[in-house]
Amino acid sequence: MKSFNLNIADYDIRFISTGPETNLFLKKKYNHFFSCCGNADITIRVHSGVLKPEEKAVRVFHAPYIKETENKKVKVNDEFWTVYKNKNDILIETILPLGKKNRKASLRVNAGANEWDLYISGADKKKDPLEYPLDGLLLYYLTVRSGDIFIHGSGVSINNRGYLFAGVSGKGKTTIAQLWDKAGALVIHDDRLIIRYINGRFVMFNTPVYNNETPRSSPVDKIFLIDHGTANKIVLTGKSEALSLVMANCIQHLWDPSLIESLTDVLGKLTSGTDTCRLFFKPDESVISYILEEWNSGRME
C-alpha cells in the first residue's frame, strides 16, 4: 500500500509512503480499524532510512528494553527507545527488536503540527509503520497531542454502564475482563485503553492488540483500581488519592513539566467527575455480583 487511513480511539490517522520504493503494510490486528480516506487528524509520512537527532537536540527521556516471560521481567538492553527534544520538535529513536536485526526507526513529532515523519531503516522495501514499539509510541504521543489518557486497564460495558479496571501487569485486568465477558458484558479491552473527553463525557476506547479485534468504546461511569484479595472489598478513595492511583496506571513520559500539568489536568477532571475506588477481588464470578450489588445499593458513590 502507498497510503491508508486508520481510525483508532476516534483518531483518524493517515499513513503515506514518501518514496516510490517504499510500500506500507500492517499486521492483521489492524484489519477492522481501516477507515475511509477523509480528513485525517494526523498524517504520518513514512520514509525509508534513518533520521538522526540534530546536534542541538537534548536527550530528555529513555527506556530500557525489558522482556516479560513467565511473569518475570528481564532487562535485555539499556537503550530501547530514546526521546530527544529540539525546540518544538520531539524525536523518538527506537530499535526494532522483533524481526530482522539491526533495524531502527525514528518518529519526529510536533505537538502543533498535523504531519509527523517516521523513518524506518532496513533493506526491505515493505515497511510496517506500526511495528513494535512504534504502535505504542505513536498512540501515546497522539494522546499527549490531544490531552487524552493512555492507561493500563480493562474496560467493560453492561446495562449502559461502563466500568474501568485499572492496574499494571499482574493485577488481574484480564481475569476480571473474562469474568465480565462470562456475565454477558461487552469487553472493550482487557489490557490497555485510551480515554478521551468527548461531548461532555469520558469515553474509553480499545486499541488494536489482538487479531480480529473490532473498534469498541464505552463511556466511563466508574473506575476501579484493582488488586487481588482474599475477599471482595471496595475501598473508597479521596480526591488526591484517586488521581495519584489512576495516574500510576497511566502510560506516561513525564520529562517536561508541561506534560505533567496536561496529564494531571485531565486526570483531575476524570477522577473528580467519576466515582473512583480501590477493588480487592477474588478471581471468581462472586466479584461481578458484588460490584452490581454495591452499585445498586449506592454505597459506591
Place this chain on the structure above:
Amino acid sequence: MKDFSTFEKKQKIMIDLNSVVTPSPGIVPRKTGDEYVLVPVSNNIADMDSVYTLNETGAFIWEKLDGESTLAEIISCMQTEFDVDAETAKNDLLAFVAEMGKFLIITR
C-alpha cells in the same frame, strides 16, 4: 531529627530555622481539594512510579514554601492554623522537609 540531618547533608549546607526553602522546578504540584498531588519530572521510564500526595498539613506547608517565609515563620503559621505547640509544628515541618528534601531548594 535524623532525617533532617540527611537533608542537610544532601544540600551540603547547614539549614536552620532562619532558612528559606522553596520547591524545585523538578516537581509539579496539582491541588485537588485541600490536598496536593506532587509529580516529579523524570528522564527514565523506570523512575515513573513515585507520585506524592500531601494531606492537609503537607498542603499547608507546601503553600508556605513561597521563597520568602523562613522555616521559623512557617512554624508560627502552623501553630495558628492547626492549634498546636511550637515543638509539634517544628517536628512536623522538619519531617516534611526531610521527606521531600530532594525536591526542595534552600534559597537563603
